[in-house]
Every structure is written in C-alpha cells, then in structure tokens.
Amino acid sequence: MGGTSSLYIMNMALMGMGIYALIAKRHIIKKIIGVVIMEYAINLFLILLGYKTDGIAPIQDSSINAAQLAVRAVDPLPQALVLTSIVIGLGTLALMAAQAIKLYEKYKTFDMSEINRLRG
Amino acid sequence: MNNIRELSKDESSGMTIIVKTISRLVLSFILLFGFYIILYGHITPGGGFAGGVILSISYVLLMLAFGSKVALAKLSNFWASMLDNLGALAFIVIGFLGLTGGYFMTNFIWHGHPGQLISAGIIPLCNIAIAIKVSAALYAIFIGLSIYGRIVTEEEK
Amino acid sequence: MNALFHVLMLFMLIGAAVAIETKNMLSSVIAAGAVGFGVSLMFLFLGAPDIAITQVIVEVLSLIILIRATTFADNRAIERKMDSFSTVTGLIFIGFLVMAAVWAFQDLTPFGEPLMRVSRRYLSGTAVETGAVNAVSGIILDYRAYDTLGEAIVLFTSILSAFVILRRRGKKDIEAEDTEEFGILEQEQL
Numbered sequence: 072m073g074g075t076s077s078l079y080i081m082n083m084a085l086m087g088m089g090i091y092a093l094i095a096k097r098h099i100i101k102k103i104i105g106v107v108i109m110e111y112a113i114n115l116f117l118i119l120l121g122y123k124t125d126g127i128a129p130i131q132d133s134s135i136n137a138a139q140l141a142v143r144a145v146d147p148l149p150q151a152l153v154l155t156s157i158v159i160g161l162g163t164l165a166l167m168a169a170q171a172i173k174l175y176e177k178y179k180t181f182d183m184s185e186i187n188r189l190r191g
Numbered sequence: 192m193n194n195i196r197e198l199s200k201d202e203s204s205g206m207t208i209i210v211k212t213i214s215r216l217v218l219s220f221i222l223l224f225g226f227y228i229i230l231y232g233h234i235t236p237g238g239g240f241a242g243g244v245i246l247s248i249s250y251v252l253l254m255l256a257f258g259s260k261v262a263l264a265k266l267s268n269f270w271a272s273m274l275d276n277l278g279a280l281a282f283i284v285i286g287f288l289g290l291t292g293g294y295f296m297t298n299f300i301w302h303g304h305p306g307q308l309i310s311a312g313i314i315p316l317c318n319i320a321i322a323i324k325v326s327a328a329l330y331a332i333f334i335g336l337s338i339y340g341r342i343v344t345e346e347e348k
Numbered sequence: 349m350n351a352l353f354h355v356l357m358l359f360m361l362i363g364a365a366v367a368i369e370t371k372n373m374l375s376s377v378i379a380a381g382a383v384g385f386g387v388s389l390m391f392l393f394l395g396a397p398d399i400a401i402t403q404v405i406v407e408v409l410s411l412i413i414l415i416r417a418t419t420f421a422d423n424r425a426i427e428r429k430m431d432s433f434s435t436v437t438g439l440i441f442i443g444f445l446v447m448a449a450v451w452a453f454q455d456l457t458p459f460g461e462p463l464m465r466v467s468r469r470y471l472s473g474t475a476v477e478t479g480a481v482n483a484v485s486g487i488i489l490d491y492r493a494y495d496t497l498g499e500a501i502v503l504f505t506s507i508l509s510a511f512v513i514l515r516r517r518g519k520k521d522i523e524a525e526d527t528e529e530f531g532i533l534e535q536e537q538l
Contacts (some may be wrong), residue, residue: 073506126395129471
C-alpha cells in the first residue's frame with residue numbers, strides 16, 4: 072500500500088456510499104443522489120491526487136515567475152479536466168431529473184420496484 | 192419592454208413581494224459578476240463554464256421570483272436554444288479559424304502581454320462562446336423542466 | 349491543513365449518510381447539497397479556486413433542479429420492507445470497489461506529492477505560449493481545447509435528449525391546444 076493516505080480511503084468510502092445508494096435504494100431520486108455523490112467523490116479524488124503540500128493555486132501573478140510557479144503550484148491538469156466534468160454533471164443531472172419526472176407521470180410513483188411490477 | 196414591466200408587477204404570478212424586491216436588487220449584480228468571471232477568465236479564477244452557469248442562474252432567479260411569463264418575455268425558449276446552438280457554433284468556428292495558424296484550435300491571434308485584459312489570443316473569445324453556450328443551455332433546460340415537465344393531474348385532464 | 353481536510357471529509361461522509369438514509373425526500377436532497385458545498389470548500393483549500401467557484405454555482409442550480417423534481421410529487425417516503433437482495437448486491441459491488449481500490453492504491457503517489465510530468469511543462473509554458481496567466485484556462489482552451497470541444501458537445505447532447513424526453517405531445521397537438529398559454533410555442537414553430 073505505497074501511497075495510501077487516510078484521505079484517499081475516506082474518499083473511497085464516499086464513493087462506496089454512492090454505489091450503495093444507486094443499487095440498494097428504491098426511490099428514483101435517491102438513486103440520482105447516489106450518482107451525484109459518486110460524481111463528487113471522483114472529482115474530489117482527481118483533485119486530491121494533484122495536491123502538493125503547501126501548494127499555491129496555478130495562477131502566475133506578478134510576484135512569481137514561471138520557473139517558481141512550476142515548482143510551487145498544485146497540478147493544474149486534473150483541475151482542467153474536472154472543471155468541464157462538473158458542468159457536464161449538471162447536464163446529466165438535468166437529464167436524469169427529466170427521466171424521473173416522465174416516469175412519475177406515467178406510473179404515478181417514484182418506487183423503482185413498483186415501476187418494475189407495473190410495467191407489464 | 193412595457194409589457195415586461197406590467198407582467199413583473201402582476202401580483203398573482205411568482206413569489207411574494209419580498210422575494211420580488213430583493214431579486215430586483217440582486218439580479219443586476221449577479222449578471223455583472225457573471226460577466227466579470229467570464230471576461231477575466233484568463234487572468235483570475237473563473238472562465239466560460241463558471242460564468243455561464245452564473246448567467247443562467249440569474250435567469251433562473253428571474254423565473255422563480257417573477258414567474259415564467261416574465262422570464263420568457265425577456266428571453267424566450269426559441270432564443271435560448273438558438274443561443275445554445277450559436278455558442279457551440281462560434282466555438283467550432285474559432286477552432287477552424289485556427290487552421291490558418293497551422294492546425295485545429297491553434298491560438299492564432301497575437302498573445303499580448305500576459306496579465307492584461309486583452310491578451311491570450313483566442314482564450315477570451317472561446318470563454319465568451321462557451322459562456323453563451325452553457326448559460327443558454329442550462330436556462331433552456333430549466334424552461335423545459337418547469338413548463339414541459341408540469342405534471343398533468345387527473346382534474347386538469 | 350491536513351486536519352482541516354479530514355474534518356471536511358468527515359462532514360461530507362456524514363452528509364452523504366444522511367442524504368442516503370433519511371426518510372424525507374426534501375431533507376435528503378438538501379443533505380446532498382451540503383455534501384456538494386463541502387466538496388467546493390475542499391476544492392478551495394486544495395488550491396483549485398477555479399473549480400471551487402464552478403462547484404458552488406453548479407451546486408445551487410442542481411439543488412434547484414432536484415427540488416423541482418422532488419416537490420411536485422407526494423413527498424412521502426416509500427414505506428418498505430427491507431429488500432435484502434438489493435442490499436446484498438450493493439454490498440457486493442462495494443466489495444468490488446474495495447478490491448479495485450486496494451489494487452490501485454499501490455501505484456499511487458503519496459498525498460501531497462503529485463507526479464506532474466506534463467503539468468510542469470504546462471505551468472512553466474502557459475504565460476509565454478498561450479498568454480494566459482491562469483494555467484487552468486490556458487490548458488482547457490489552448491493546450492487541450494479539442495477536449496473542451498468534446499465536453500461542450502456532450503453537454504449539448506444531454507440537454508437535447510432532456511428536451512426530447514420532456515416533450516409531452518407532438519407539434520400538431522400543441523397547435524391544436526394551449527398555444528396561447530405561454531406565448532412561446534407559436535414562436536418556436538416559426
């Protein structure tokens with residue numbers, strides 16, 4: 072277990088909670104919340120991987136030159152990837168909410184097993 | 192314009208007078224902050240994605256506080272989807288203009304001095320295009336959720 | 349700093365547990381929002397102000413959307429017997445996750461010492477090569493702009509499909525009734 076930190080393990084616990092909510096809960100909104108929590112955990116994990124102890128934000132203001140920035144700043148690459156993924160998460164959340172609303176309209180319930188039973 | 196003013200004075204739609212007054216005061220500042228975040232995206236934290244969501248939130252606030260009629264009179268469903276398309280198109284066009292500098296998405300404009308507002312070539316332009324795209328898309332989906340997503344109860348049928 | 353991270357992380361874990369286990373749907377949604385704000389604080393202290401801003405705002409909007417999806421229905425929790433099959437399935441998948449995590453953690457760098465092979469090049473080159481002072485902006489719109497284009501298209505597609513799903517009736521039915529209700533649907537057909 073080379074690079075394990077307690078923060079990584081707690082992050083995995085958050086991810087596990089999301090998976091549990093997604094699979095074991097019956098309420099559709101709870102399932103959506105599970106997906107959202109998983110998304111938080113993944114985004115946070117990527118940023119945790121790029122953190123440098125006592126690092127500064129990757130912005131080169133006038134007090135610092137490029138060489139110093141490369142030594143002192145945190146990793147900007149995961150930040151750039153996570154930035155877009157957060158906004159896309161909002162888009163997919165809206166898509167899931169739309170589907171949930173449609174399912175409610177058709178079956179008059181949010182209960183997933185009830186919907187499975189009513190389908191036939 | 193007159194029409195919007197009358198609609199916003201309509202007591203029956205939207206929330207209470209307290210919410211309306213506060214959001215009237217706050218809305219312009221939210222919009223201004225959104226523009227700041229977009230235009231200074233290459234200098235300070237922020238950028239097209241964050242600023243676009245702020246702009247869309249100002250419209251969502253308009254819709255929640257004053258009711259959907261006022262918000263749709265300001266920016267209709269049609270124009271929201273149109274701006275969504277135009278933003279995406281502008282981003283792609285900027286990318287293709289990069290072909291003049293060699294390859295797709297080249298930063299082909301003069302970069303200027305780092306740290307000034309007008310610098311960094313295509314980055315501010317791309318920020319603006321993305322902000323238009325994101326804000327219009329999220330506002331359009333909120334329109335969709337609040338109008339099309341209305342549950343038709345048995346009595347209404 | 350490290351203690352702060354642990355406290356925030358603990359707060360998020362508790363928030364997630366409340367969001368998953370509480371009976372009332374509205375408090376569940378709001379607890380999920382609390383987790384999101386915790387994430388954004390975490391981003392801020394981890395040296396990522398860009399995504400901290402984005403996360404706060406996105407959290408506000410996603411709370412509005414989730415509350416919108418929750419409140420129109422009757423808000424009673426689904427009264428239920430314990431469904432042992434799905435619980436066991438969930439636990440099995442968490443077991444898979446733990447196995448994958450143990451396998452993956454062996455290759456990770458320790459917390460606080462990132463690898464940063466490409467990033468060092470990006471950081472030292474951003475101001476000169478792209479003109480942007482903010483390295484994150486420089487990466488998403490110059491070095492990796494093609495990636496951003498793909499992400500914009502994903503957003504576009506998800507919004508489009510949400511519209512397709514939400515549309516209740518065809519155009520002809522809309523023409524037949526309630527065109528005047530919001531005054532926008534006629535405009536859409538022009």
